[in-house]
Amino acid sequence: MKPILLLSLLATAAFAEVNPAISEAMDKATAAKEIAGAVTLVADGEKTLHFGANGFADLESKASMETNALFWIASMSKPVxxxxxxxxxxxxxxxxxxxxxxxxxxxxxxxxxxxxxxxxxxxxxxxxxxxxxxxxxxxxxxxxxxxxxxxxxxxxxxxxxxxxxxxxxxxxxxxxxxxxxxxxxxSFPDFLDKHLFQPLGMENTTFYPTEKQAARLAVSYKRSAAGGLEKTALMFLGNQPITSRERYPRANGGLFSTAEDYEKFARMILRGGELDGKRYLSEKAVKQMTTVQSGDLKTGFTPGNGWGLGWCVIREPQGVAATLSPGTFGHGGAYGTQAWIDPVKKRIHLLLIQRADLPNSDGSDIRKAFHEAAAK
Known part of the structure; x- marks a missing residue:
């Protein structure tokens, strides 16, 4: 077996253990009916360190959340x-x-x-x-x-x-x-498929899921008047099914993906634009887009941030991001999904949930608990 292929296989999330602190934090959030379920992943530049699924993908059918669940990642599309x-x-x-x-x-x-x-x-x-x-x-x-x-x-x-x-x-x-x-x-979908998704092995990242992929979609929820969770639609679909191609490819927030897929993308960025011997971006380009390009403008949905090129950049870690290093970059999504890359600690943090009505999806207690648990 070729060394590069062996490295790729060893880096897959299937070999990762579950971090008890993260699992406990997600179980607490599901018990409090903040979320129905979650998929969480922590990795470095070479391997997956934690990969877990908690709670339910569908409360009505009692379908357990699985690590291969598909999520609407919303504005996590912007770094792509x-x-x-x-x-x-x-x-x-x-x-x-x-x-x-x-x-x-x-x-x-x-x-x-x-x-x-x-x-x-x-x-x-x-x-x-x-x-x-x-x-x-x-x-x-x-x-x-x-x-x-x-x-x-x-x-x-x-x-x-x-x-x-x-x-x-x-x-x-x-x-x-x-x-x-x-x-x-x-076309933008074709460009991403040809030059990024297919080469990286991101087989479940798309603007237009197939019927088979749609069957693994985690249901989206909002809080009910009674304090529980009730189903809610994905805001941008209108009356169209998730599989419909009768909508423009929302580069701002239309992608669906899995934790394992997005990990590959994030690892490539963490490694300076290269993965498994293939270079996707120059190190110069990665540095440019993941460092502050917004000058002194006040930015973001949480304090202490600046903006790169499609990426949020944490200038001064605080609040929900207090355990991350200065210079950490990433992005959240409307329904609470989060992806952050800490270039100092060489860590990738992925949180996939589908909660529609969080007061601030970037500033949620769920995100804070995840980062704190991952730091342990």
Whole structure:
């Protein structure tokens, strides 16, 4: 057996033990009806250190949570989009300092509320400082491509001078993904499948799950008036089934994945853009996108953070992130999923849950308990 293949096999999550402290923390959260269940994973650059599943994937059927459960990872999609952009920068196809209009001519018509022409850069899109207006699900209707989404974005006035403010912006991320489509000549889903997911072995990461994958989807819940948990739909699906392709690939938050899949992506980033002998990104690109690119702008959903290119960066660990090192980077998702990479301790922390109505999915007690348990 080739050494690289052997290393890859030994690194798989199937060989990992369960950290009792993490399992206890997740059992406590399920008992308190904060969540129905969870999949948790801790790894380093070479191997999986903890891999566990607690609680239920479906409370009604009493289906136990399994480690291969599929989750809507929501905004954990954003680091993937940032990575795709940096892959194109490495290839000489773009610079993140370029104006978006260099690749998307429709953006030459972008204006502010006063009718003045506005220029936004790819970097501003990725750091949430472009000021672009959002497009609601009702406005996007049955749009099925990023290309068709762009005119709707340009038709709305920019909300503030680009670079002057941080404001979380879904349209900026989708705009950056459309640039990737133009410079690569491939649809965004095809680009990710061909250049990232398939080479990394991420077989269960997709915008459009198959029926077989959908059968492993962890059910999403919200708190009921009685204090329990009740089923709730995924906010972006509308009345469409999860398998439908009649929706545009939401680069901002449309991916589904598993813990084992996202671990492969995170390990590649932790290792500076390389995994199992294949280089996906230059070390320079990884450093650029995972260090603060938002200057002194006040950012984020928890204190002490800055923003990289599609990644949140922890400047001053505190609160839920107190056990992580300065410079840790990652992203949370709307339904409580969390992925963080500590480059000092060389650790990957993955928390997959599906809780719809957390007051602050990045600042949840569940995340705090997970990080603290993982630190033990």
């Amino acid at each position: 989009t940032g990575t795709a952009v940096m892959m194109m920068q490495d290839a000489g196809k773009l610079s993140v300092d370029d104006p978006v209009s260099k690749y998307l001519p429709e953006f030459k018509g972008l204006k502010d509320a006063g009718g003045k022409e506005v220029i936004v850069t790819i970097k501003q899109c990725l750091t949430h400082s472009a000021g672009l207006s959002e497009v609601s699900p009702q406005e996007s209707g049955n749009i099925a491509t990023l290309k068709d989404l762009m005119p709707l974005i340009v038709a709305k006035p920019v909300q503030f001078a680009p670079g002057s403010k941080w404001q979380y912006c879904q349209t900026g991320i989708n705009t950056a993904a459309r640039v990737v489509e133009v410079v690569s000549g491939e």
